[in-house]
Amino acid sequence: MATKTQTLNGKPTVTSLSKEEILRYSRHLIMPEVGMEGQLKLKNAKVLLIGTGGLGAPLGLYLAAAGVGKLGLVDFDVVDFTNLQRQVTFGTSDVGKHKSEAARSRLSNLNPDIEIQSFETQLTSANALELFKDFDIVVDGTDNFPTRYLVNDACILLGKPNVYGSIFRFEGQATVFGMPEGPCYRCLYPEPPPPGLVPSCAEGGVLGVLPGIVGSIQAMETIKLILGSGDGLVGRLLLFDALGMKFRELKLRKNPDCPMCGNNRTIHQLIDYYEFCGVRGEEAPAPDLQVPEVTPRELKARLDRGDDLYILDVREPHEYQICNIQGHLLPLGELPRRVHELDSSREIVAHCRSGKRSAEAVDFLRKAGFRKIHNLKGGILAWSDEVDPSVPKY
């Protein structure tokens, strides 16, 4: 068995590996860049993963396999079928289970010699500092702006490195924030984009392999931080274009005026990040976007009655191929230049997948003078739930 000794600060530090561990890590041990010294650094390292989804999958698998001694897994979510296309920690039998627990189970099977703690909770301003304090490195594998700013600020407050990775469709970014000499997330992006300006729902989706690649880069950077070797991504933003299969890198500078890590820091504690990002549920129409609505059941009743309604589907053509309710396809992005194709004298019901894009379409058309126009509340998802379950959800 591995022996433990006491260090000055009272935390147990492992100073040797068991016979089984030496065999398990032999491909590391025979590398001079890792060796016994490096492997012991890995075994004594404590890494917290925020998110066990697309990025968290390769992160968890590789860090556990590499022998990182303590892994924390923070996720409040539950595994569903749409996760399996890229979240390779999970199997079909995990659907319905809590992600943090399913991941803990998978990773402890991969490596029973490490300690894995699962935190089935949403990371918030109230719990972040408490959660982070027992770990050396935090890895950001989340999927939304509020949590990214929260992870950044908590890391800066506690002086912990933040291994950052982010993806969008075919594009990825990775870097290391929170090192004393390096920049933080706010140096790069002082503030988030307003909700709705960067396409999320309409242009969403991700190629399954992409988080695998970006998460693996994060895992590599984490291991290099632990080993203290190589050139890390501190001060460099790695951009990855999967379609063009191109890696580029940009210089990241520490912003002297950064409100979080600059010379005159103005942020001294965690804030309300949802308010900061202006997000209260990305898919809900913005509060100022009050448009006339019709529920799926009302629409069905009116169609059955033979009312003359023009169903306007503002999704993208590839979404129409997945499922449709025989609407006339006119993607939201093309609406401004194709508005003349619509007859404002007819009664129109606009819909999208969930009701957000069509609310924008209805708002736009009302401003363009259309009066007899409604938004299908909840979109085609609600139509599937309330009217026709044979319509697939996506």
Added chain:
Amino acid sequence: MTGRTIRQNGLKFATARRFEFGYAETEKNMAVKVIIPTPLRVYAAKKDSAEVSAQTVGEALGGLTAQFAELRKHLFTDDGKLRSFVNVYLNDEDIRYMAKEATPVKDGDVVSIVPSIAGGNAAPPNRRAQE
């Protein structure tokens, strides 16, 4: 660092030349490539880059939005200022640490728009919001 020094020298040279020849000298426009990031391609006819002719980074972005009008509101505020969450790089340097939009460009330079992306999981956003 080398690239930066050259550009700084170029800037000095350009300034000097302007003094010397005044308005009689029309400075040559440079051929610049602007890289359009994935989230903005939907507003740029799905293109991943555009060739523009410009003397500064600001002009290069202006040339881009002249080609793709829908991009304008995603890059600039109503009063024409670059949006704070849109990062623009000339080659590998952040223009915030150069002369911002007035940063001069030379032939073959690459201007990159680097927006913040938050994805990691890409679950349908409405499901996240509900939970």
